[in-house]
Amino acid sequence: MAKRVLVVDDSKTMRDMVSFTLKREGYETVEAEDGMDALQSSTVGNFDLVISDVNMPRMDGITLTKELRTKPQFRSTPILILTTEADGTKKAAGKAAGATGWIVKPFDPDQLLGVVKRVCR
Amino acid sequence: MSDFEQFRQTFFEECDELLQRFEEVAGNLQPDENDNETLNELFRAVHSIKAGAGAFKLERLVTFAHELEDFLDQVRSGTIHLQTGDPDLIVQSGDILHTLIEYAQAREEAPENLEADVLEQVRQRNPKGGQFSEVQSAEKPRQSGKIKYTVKFRPHRELYEAANEPQLLLEALTDLGETEIEIDTSRIVELSKTDPMESYFDWIITLETESGIEDIEAIFEFVDGDCDLSIIPDETIAEETDDGEVLTSQNPIEVSTTPQNQNDKADGEKAKPSKGSIRVDLERVDQLVNMVGELVIAQAMALESISSEIGIEQINQLQALEDLTMRTRQLQEGVMAIRMQPIKALFSRYPRLVRDLSKKLDKNVNLILEGEATEVDKTIIEELADPLTHMIRNCMDHGIEMPADRVGMGKPEEGTVRLSAEQRNGRILIRVSDDGRGLDPDKVVAKAVKQGLIQEGEELSKEEIEMLIFRPGFSTASEVSDVSGRGVGMDVVRRNIQKLGGRITLESQKGKGSCFTLALPLTLAVLDGMLVATADERYVIPLSSIVETVCPAANQIKEMPDGGSVLSLRGNAIRLIDLCGCMGLSRKGLTEPLRKLAVIVETEFGRHVGIVVDELLGQQQVVIKSLETNYYRIPGVAGSAILGDGRVRLILDVDGLSALLPKSPISKSKTVSEIPAENEIQTIASGG
């Protein structure tokens, strides 16, 4: 079965880009607009990977990561955060919350897939 | 595949934006230009286009963009100095980019040799410039020899807790070259003492690879701090590297932080000096606008409910609240301003269009721009580009006469097209006018009859005739011309304007010229509205269109033979629209209210109509939500809004509602002809 990826970003362009890239490689994606939506969606079915933006309305990606890590079925699911900052503060915060890794925007499809393959096969 | 389409569309939208900037900057470029920011901007635009084109494998575009980028790179670094012909060359290159992108967007192969000439010129100006293939390899520097590394890796439990997987890291290493992996199990404790979350393995990997140490470090980027890691280059294998002294260093390099070069690279890309402005995702701005809009509403409702309960002794608190209201409004205005841009960005692309078309049509046309500083919502600006292009083409193709004809008519040989923008009464008015031949009413009617749009012998007002050109399937040009043909009619223009909540009208005088007027909302996001109720539903009427509200006496209302009714108000006859019926509502068991209220609104042609409602519930600012996001446009409905109670309410489109009325009832009714001011209404209506 194809790997299911939960793509969380409030920017449609970003979701499109991530989804498109992953679908082309045979992944299935479910999209959510923010952390809140993602938590809702996380109850429907299992996911092999979560890719989440950091700055989002209602619930940010860091909080989402923390929340997901408290759920047994997400304990060992890789979570990648999308960050625009290369300065490391968001990366560190993400890591502290339990994120597996990060993707620095902007990225091209190959970079995205490269990172995804590093945490999820 | 809709995802792909979306993605593609995003790319082309971005290209448009970049090209527009490129053209603007290139158009003002002087041969001795040495302003870094100007040159940087040109470079970055081409760079971004190239990057995106690469993702879509648009090879010709990538190649061309690459060479242009390289040339501009040399220019901005001062290696190449701009000469007399260069600004033109850069402008032409912009045209080529534009054309290549257009073909790519249409999924067509651009004509062979389209870019060859310009490309050759660019190459001549930059002879040392990298041909594309060379530079691609230069982008990823590789040493030629293989190096053997010893990687020691001891994961901590935190590594597993963040769902990282050593196996995948090892696989990634294996992708770089040949690996031998040893496992050190000396830390394994007795089974009974193991902690399932703890890690007991150490790995020692020898890797033979052409990749640099930074590639190896990158693999362990995410687990930095969650493991002990050392990467030690052993020895050079095979032949020497080009600059092998660093890489063959015998000193172990302990890696404990994120590789420095990563940060450098990111900073380099980020550090775009751009006069203190930042690029923000439009969606983010929209969200902010929406949130602030909703904040304003929530705040207003809170104030209302408090002020009804509050005693005189708490009046100071009330004042504090009003202060809060004011600040909230200011916040809102500030946020709204983010979306506003001077329309100059849009207008500046037309001088070239006019110049090109003049040449093509052998006409002599002067374009006058007015009100370029007028600020308009960014989305509106974007959506206006095509309609305006179309209208200007129309003016130049059909409006302006050939120079000889103009002289013969006693007009100046040079024709004038005027493009103006102004803000008036909370709307943006944009006009495209020309001093050409104007609309010939007889020709238009004949055409419309021929196309079956109207009946032969049907009597139409001047205004109705002018509106005919906006009907689907109408085109006055006797043959489809290369310039304004293209199968897009004014109906498409009109629909696009309507989608923006705007209106388009045409005024024309035969022999003198025509003028298109677009009336657009200032912003697409919020609206001051009047909340009204009918039956058990509530609706929002845009405040900007409300003239007054009246509570008519029975003898002021006259039933019309066609079933409608007319209100006589201070000598004016005003058509009434029953909102309840119009919205398809029934008054199930509800008693008719004793007195009805009529909200008098002004429509696009200055016509007044009355919307009959049961109750006025007060003014409110609402955040507009398009129905088209998830549904379709509905006639008579401009959009929807979510009110404080969480319910969706429909915003009425008064022009749409009035269009549902019978066409020209007033002049044909005897009852109304007694009313003295009837002429006045007629005048307003036909004046446009």
Add this chain to the structure above:
Amino acid sequence: MGQPQMISDISNENEANVEMLSPPKQYVSFTVDEAYYAVDIMSVREIKGWDDITSLPNQPQYIRGVLNLRGAVLPIVDLKCRLGDSMTDPTKRHVIVIVAINDRQIGLLVDAVSDILMVSDDQIKPVPETNAKTDANVFTGFLTDKEQMVAMLDLENLFIPEIHELDGSEIPTNQLNALKE
């Protein structure tokens, strides 16, 4: 989580011998008037209880109106009515299944959500030729689950209102009638 046991053999993934012929997909099934219907779980965004909605003028009967879903305005399709039956008289126990169709989100008014089904493509039988009441193209196929017939909904065909974007100059007759009331 699984820490790797066989380190020397990491290139040999244990997934290699999984047959990829017809991977089963998950479907969400629900009931309308005791009949069962299902949609691909990938298109389901959310499920929520019935709430008061705002009606839209002059739309097909099965478009019940629009609903505020956290700031988005979604149309609600009365599935029973859409399938040719009478309108649902919704209560608090009715459910709205929010689905995504291409770029749009819509809500389907149904009686109740019943199950999540694992279905592979070969279990889905084609739509029989004769289907009296509804147009057959709102279904993609049928499936028998625990002796229940489940109809697979074709969401794209389900949501094509007869009234598309109307040009302002055209007046649908029902609106004219409404004006004359």
